[in-house]
Amino acid sequence: MSSDLHHEGPLHGVRVVEFGSLLAGPFCSQLLADFGAEVIKCEPPRQGDPMREWGQEKPHGKSLWWPIVARNKKSITVDLRTPDGQAVARRLIAQCDVVVENFRPGTMERWGLGYEQTSAENPGLIMVRVSGFGQTGPYSTRPGYGSVGEAMGGLRYVVGDPQTPPSRVGISLGDSLAGTFAALGAVMALRVRDRSGRGQVVDSAIYEAVLAMMESLLPEYALGGHVRERTGAILPNIAPSNVYPTRDDGLVLIAANQDTVFRRLAAAMDMADLSTDPRFGTHAARGRNQVELDEIISKWSEQHDTEHLMTLMVEHDVPVGQVYRAPEMLRDEHFAAREAIVRLAHPEFGEFPMQNVVPRLSMTPGKVKWVGPQLGEHTDEVLTDIVGLATSEVDELRASGVI
Structure with a gap:
């Protein structure tokens, strides 16, 4: 070259x-x-x-x-x-x-x-x-x-x-x-x-x-009779995957909808029983009980400052990201390292x-x-x-x- x-x-x-x-x-x-x-x-x-x-x-x-x-x-x-x-x-x-x-x-x-x-x-x-x-x-x-x-x-x-x-x-x-x-x-x-x-x-x-x-929007209707509707911050039946509040008014995206990842999240929350709870133990069950699960996680997340919550998720290998604005982007070390x-x-x-x-x-x-x-x-x-x-x-x- x-x-x-x-x-x-x-x-x-x-x-x-x-x-x-x-x-x-x-x-x-x-x-x-x-x-x-x-x-x-x-x-x-x-x-x-x-x-x-x-x-x-x-x-x-x-x-x-x-x-x-x-x-x-x-x-x-x-x-x-x-x-x-x-x-x-x-x-x-x-x-x-x-x-x-x-x-x-x-x-x-x-x-x-x-x-x-x-x-x-x-x-x-x-x-x-x-x-x-x-x-x-x-x-x-x-x-x-x-x-x-x-x-x-x-x-x-x-x-x-x-x-x-x-x-x-x-x-x-x-x-x-x-x-x-x-x-x-x-x-x-x-x-x-x-x-x-x-x-x-x-x-x-x-x-x-x-x-x-638009993913599978067309066959969902043509073959299944389903019209996708607005769902706000979530995707239906994909849980947990949402933005959760923190004690210092931060917003953190946690995505733990896969079974193995959810078990790690439950451990990080010091609520290991969630991963064996019939309401939340499988991907399908978490989807059925999405609203209830998000409420549990929100009550837990708002007890922690953003930085501590981020550190806890990283330590437990749970996909996480703070909801960034321009100020956070401009001072983030990863953005800087990768230019x-x-x-x-x-x-x-x-x-x-x-x-x-x-x-x-x-x-x-x-x-x-x-x-x-x-x-x-x-x-x-x-x-x-x-x-x-x-x-x-x-x-x-x-x-x-x-x-």
Whole structure:
């Protein structure tokens, strides 16, 4: 393995152009960039991707989300709604291995940038298309956000307390799932192209990415007549596996539903008789008496401080984890030892912490090299070095507002 490949990542040499905005498509490109692909993000001049403005907290008026989702990417500005901008985009696509786009289906075709049009000049091109409902079917032209995909893919209905309307997970999970499957599709398509020389379309629909996560939900109804309902913090009949309170107002997740593990938990609680109690002695019995068992464990756990409870569980080899927020993550020794959080220099914020690359490759690991770029930071570099425009042509495009 060459030292260059080791340092640059497994996708070094793959050039990606990203069209689109917000999260699902850009998250796909983030994953590819994490592992060494050269990702060129194409943004509208002057306004850029709305993600530059998104996020709950905005110190200095700047998004804290943008530096993460645009990390390792280059930014250029091109107005794709103009003929000159479309011409620039076609020339750029001709020099790329992968296009990632998340416009509503049909938009790229209207701009002369669809797969049939661009692959005629670049037969090895892979076009990754991320959308709410996919490129085909009666709903394909509908706008589709991640929240809609989570609802129709089945996730929203099963999340939350059974006594309340469906909840949402506190992150944009549908978008991220669609982006993850899109990145997987891109890598598989690159593998095929290595053998055949031909590219193809990768069609990642948000609702289908969510649906793929829904375990046995469909046959449970089709074959068993059962509709999964919201169950709050538990999975029915999987006990004990819940969040339990501690004396110092902590929350600790204990998962001891396997028979051997439950015996260790009972010993740690100094209640060994629980493991032979007919109500709790088997997996099925614990499932039938889940509420009662959780009440027993909660009354016991709230007599102990969090640190002591964690130590007790670890000593008895019981799976346990404190319910973490950002402060706990930033000071955890395991996070630090594995460098799960990486810190980079940011021009406005200084040291900027963010999640590191996942998964870990032993020989060709990914790397976060820089935070999300300034709008159009790499326009001149890309248009001259990759597209092949003369400096005078770039100046003319800028003067006309195309870039």
